[in-house]
Amino acid sequence: MERKLVLQRVVIVISIISLLFGSSPVFAELNTDQLRATFEDNSILFSNNSEDTNCSPNAAQRAGDAAGELVGEDNLKKAFNYFISKGAPKFVAAAIVGNLYQESKGNPILRQNKGSEPNPLKAGGKYHPWNPSKPAGMGDAWGIAQWDPGVAVLYWQQQAGVQGDVTSLEVQLAIVWWQLQNLAPTSRKNVLAEMTASGNVNEATSIMVKKFFGAGIPRTDIRAAYANKAMSWEPDPSIAAAAASGAATNCSDDSGGGGGTISEGGLNEEQAKKFMMNYGENKNNESQKAMGGYLWNNCNGGGSNCVSFSVFFLNKFTSTKGVYTPGNGEAVVSYLRSNRRVPTGKTPKVGAIFSWNGGRYGHTGVVLGIHGDTVIVGQASCSGPGKGRGDGTQSGGGSGFIRVGKINETKAWLGRLPDEFAYPEVDMSAVANYVGASTGGGGGNVAL
Known part of the structure; x- marks a missing residue:
């Protein structure tokens, strides 16, 4: 056994030993030491999320907020209402349920091909995530999402920070929700954002099959059929208020910032173009009103200034209002950090304002969308001749435009x-309304 401490994350990898857990598993409310010991005894990689300073959910965002009575006539309707309450659009909740139907018919203690089994360890197998030298041992899948092998559910429960009995439906739904936003069993990141951006139940169902489950025999037709059935369900009225609060964010930034921002998703390319066209058109005088006449007119008489656009976004779409003259583009983020106490960091997130220092004035803009490793950035530039609505692209003659590219390449950031x-x-x-989209079902959804 080898122990290694890296950036306050404790990771323990144990040599393969026999899986012995006893006849009555005690999964509820394990403290850190008990959980560590359980993982060691069963050859599971252990990572203490409570000590993680980089990517663990913060107190307000933890998937462990699984407490509370689930609502619905059966487990799948309870799951549907649960995901709606977490902020998933209706078609996404239906797509998730369609997939869970095919995986387990909603049975949280289903052992693959063997019926109900309340102890996931009895499903067999070893689990060493992201360690190719210690591949997962053969075993049966288990649980509502058929984690494979069954012992893997303990690892994911711990990673998600979910407290409680792993055999319970609500705990397992909380694990699935965390995995959808963060890291799927296939190691895909934020599958939820891709599902939401798809805009329809069939495509969202297919995305989850491929990118979340990686099913060898997908039977997408069965999953999609049940997902479409779920689309006929009406969310329970009691969860409407919870649904309005939207989805949880992903990982905290290394600076501790994040304040309600969203890690991935946001506008797709066409929605982002429309966003910039509306900005340039100054429809209903909204652009000028949001930033003030001076900033609107100080470059080409139409808002084509990077600072103008960032100020417009802050005043119209964020809680940081009353921003008018934060300096040149290079100084916008430092102004927000020092003068307005806005959290900052090095990671791009949807809705984030960026600055870079270079040239005479530097530059600033807004992250409008992140899809996989591709970023969509809204911006304006005084060096361009654009004025008015344009077509949302840099060559389209408008006041604002988007640039699209890889997150780690300079193209998107101008x-x-x-x-x-x-x-x-x-x-x-408000962003969704501005581009005529929706945050709750139907086509053209903004990923939350």
Whole structure:
């Protein structure tokens, strides 16, 4: 056995030993030492999320908020209402349920091909995530999402920070929700964002089959059929208030910032173009009103200034209002950090304001969408001749435009990688309304 401490994350990898857990598993409310010991005894990689300073959910965002009575006539309707309450659009909740139907018919203690089994360890297998030298041993899948092998559910429960009995439906749904937003069993990141951006139940179902489950025999037709059946269900009225609060964010930034920002998703490319076209058109005088007449007119008489656009976004769509003259583009994020106490960090997130220092004035803009490793950035530039609505692209003649590219390449950021990001609290419902999209089902959804 080898123990290694890296950045306050404790990771223990144990040599393969026999799986012995006793006849009555005690999964509820294990403390850190008990959980560590349980993992060691069963050859499971252990990572203490409570000590993790980089990517563990913070107190307000933990998937462990699984407490509370589930609502619904059966387990699958309870799951549907649960995901709606977490902020999933209706078609996404239906797609998740369609997949869970095919995996387990909603049975949280289903052992693959062997019926109900309340102890996941009896499903057999070893689990060493992300360690190719210690591949998962053969065993049966288990649980509502058929984690494979069954012992893997303990690892994912711990990673998600979910407290409680792993055999319970609500704990397992909380684990699935965390995995959808963060890391799927296939190691895909934020599958939820891709499902939401798809805009329809069939595509969302297919995305989950491929990218979340990686099913060898997918039977997508069965999953999609049940997902479409779920689309006929009406969410329970009691969960409407919870649904309005939206989905949880992903990982905390290394600076501790994040304040309600969203890690991935946001606008797709066409929605982002429309966002910039509306900005340039100054429809209903909204652009000028949000930033003030001076900033609107100080470059080409139409808002084509990077600072103008960032100020517009802050004043219209975030809780950080009353921003008018924060300096040149290079100084916007430092101004927000020092003068407005907005959290900052080095990681791009949807709704984040960025700055880079270079050239005469530097540059600033807004992250409008992140899909996989591709970023969509809204911006304006005084060096361009654009004025008015345009077509949302840099060559389209408008006041604002988007650039699309890989997160770690300079193309999307207009020449340089950002030095720092600021994370204001963004009202994504207002963003959705601005482009005529929806945050709750149907086509053209903004990923929350």
